[in-house]
Amino acid sequence: MNVRHISLIGSTGSVGTQAVDVALAEPDRFAVTSLAAGSNIGLLVEQAVRLGARRIGAAAPGDADAAEIRRLLDAEAARTGLPNRVEDIELGPAASERIAAGDADVVLNAVTGAIGLRSTLAALEAGTDVALANKESLIVGGPVVLAAAARTGARLIPVDSEHSAIAQALRAGRADEVRRLVITASGGPFRGMSRAELDSVTPAQALVHPTWNMGTVITTNSATLVNKGLEVIEAHLLFDIDYDRIDVVVHPQSQIHSMVEYVDGSTLAQVSPPDMRLPIAYALGTDRSGATRRVPGAAAPNDWTSPTTWTFEPVDREAFPALDLAYRAGRHGGTAPAVYNAANEVLVDAFHAGRITFGQIGDGIAAALDSLTGDGAQSVPGADRAESELTLETVLAADAAARAHARELVDR
Structure with missing residues (x-):
């Protein structure tokens, strides 16, 4: 070997x-x-x-x-x-x-x-x-x-567990047999809370993820569902699936990492306890041809002898608007996804510095998208759909403009 x-x-x-x-x-x-x-x-x-x-x-x-x-x-x-x-x-x-x-x-x-x-x-x-x-x-x-x-x-x-799950499930059929992708979300630490309740949550509470142990930014993004929005855009780009065929469902147990639904009504899921070593090993074991040699014992499997219950529920899109904002940015194309991500990174830092509330993260992302990807005078180069004309300089300019805009929002 x-x-x-x-x-x-x-x-x-x-x-x-x-x-x-x-x-x-x-x-x-x-x-x-x-x-x-x-x-x-x-x-x-x-x-x-x-x-x-x-x-x-x-x-x-x-x-x-x-x-x-x-x-x-x-x-x-x-x-x-x-x-x-x-x-x-x-x-x-x-x-x-x-x-x-x-x-x-x-x-x-x-x-x-x-x-x-x-x-x-x-x-x-x-x-x-x-x-x-x-x-x-x-x-x-x-x-x-x-x-x-x-x-x-x-x-x-x-390497993301969700996209690794999709990649594995896609091996079961042809591209033209895929009806939709279903990305699962744990719901984060604030699942079930209303928008009004979310305005009073603290940075410390945002970092208590129910199933995963991650860094500050990713854990906060999970709490706002920004992370899931980023994963929707990533899935579109990785697998060439239209946004209308990518869904998100809340699965608090984080055992099913994502699913692929086929045209015949069959849905294939990748299942394992939440452990990033499994998708890491799967990715590292994939060669240039796309063939994968699985790593024995990369992570512990499920214990099927113990009673367990898995649940699924829709996303509360009113309480967590960042998910729909990601769909909006992805469908707009151009540099809109860069604006979405950059504004969020600045706003997450501001939230942890005690300068804005949790709910203002989503509000700030929406404001950045409104100002920098619309038809107004503040639109940045590449904000249109001419994606074939994008360059590294263009996307970095959009990133910088979104960060500056978000900082102005925080300073008001």
Whole structure:
């Protein structure tokens, strides 16, 4: 069995650390040869030594220069008795991008936020498959990302549990046999609350997710259902399914990760306990041809001997308007998805800083879409539907305009 060489971007985050666990458990299948992170130098150094990585990068190393990081690597090697194999250290804002452009069989992009776009493009332009946990890359870059993949033949392999579930279920039929995709949502910590009740929830409450353990931004996005909106746009782009054929249903138990309904009335679901190691392993085990070798024991299966109940319910779209706003942005096309994502990132930060209420996150996204994707004077380049004309500069300009607009809303 050939070893797959992996570059891991965002190695110190939630998905990144679980990807490290998957690689360490399967050393005969996966070799993480390059790592990149943000500012957590201590954990990055520890991972590099444990994995035997040859290259590492840090986008925000603080006061640590290359000499200091080499000293830390040597100290970690001495502590663990493992060799320090790091030959190259990249530092600064472009560190992740340079790591992603290096030699690997697959780049796992586990960065959170639009900042991961350049790394995704760097990998695709190098002709390297991308296991995509950084959904914002596809949301913001959209046609730019898809065009880069098409030019080089590199594959985009979903890592989100929902899209991994869809990819697995789609293997059961032809594209013209698919009636619709059904994306499941846990409902987050505020399921069942009214819009009025949501205005008084706190940042601490927003971070108590009922089933998943994730970072601040993704957990908050789950609470607002922005995350589900992003997943709808991602599903449209990954699987080329019209928005009218993508539905969202609340499934609080998070056991069914998504479903594919076929034209004959059959619905196929991917089922497992909520554990990101399973979709990570599935993505890393998928080769250039699309064939997948499953990883034995990647995650614990369901216990079918214990009584259990699964429930489903519709989304309360009045209390959680961010989902419909995502459909609106996706259908508009152009740079509207970039505006949606960028405004949300600023508003989530403002919410956690105590500057706006929970409900104002959705209100701010709506205001940004109204101002920047309509026919008014504030419309940004690329806000129309001419997606074939979009460039990296265009989508980044839209991203910047949306962030500026959202900051103005917060400052009022």
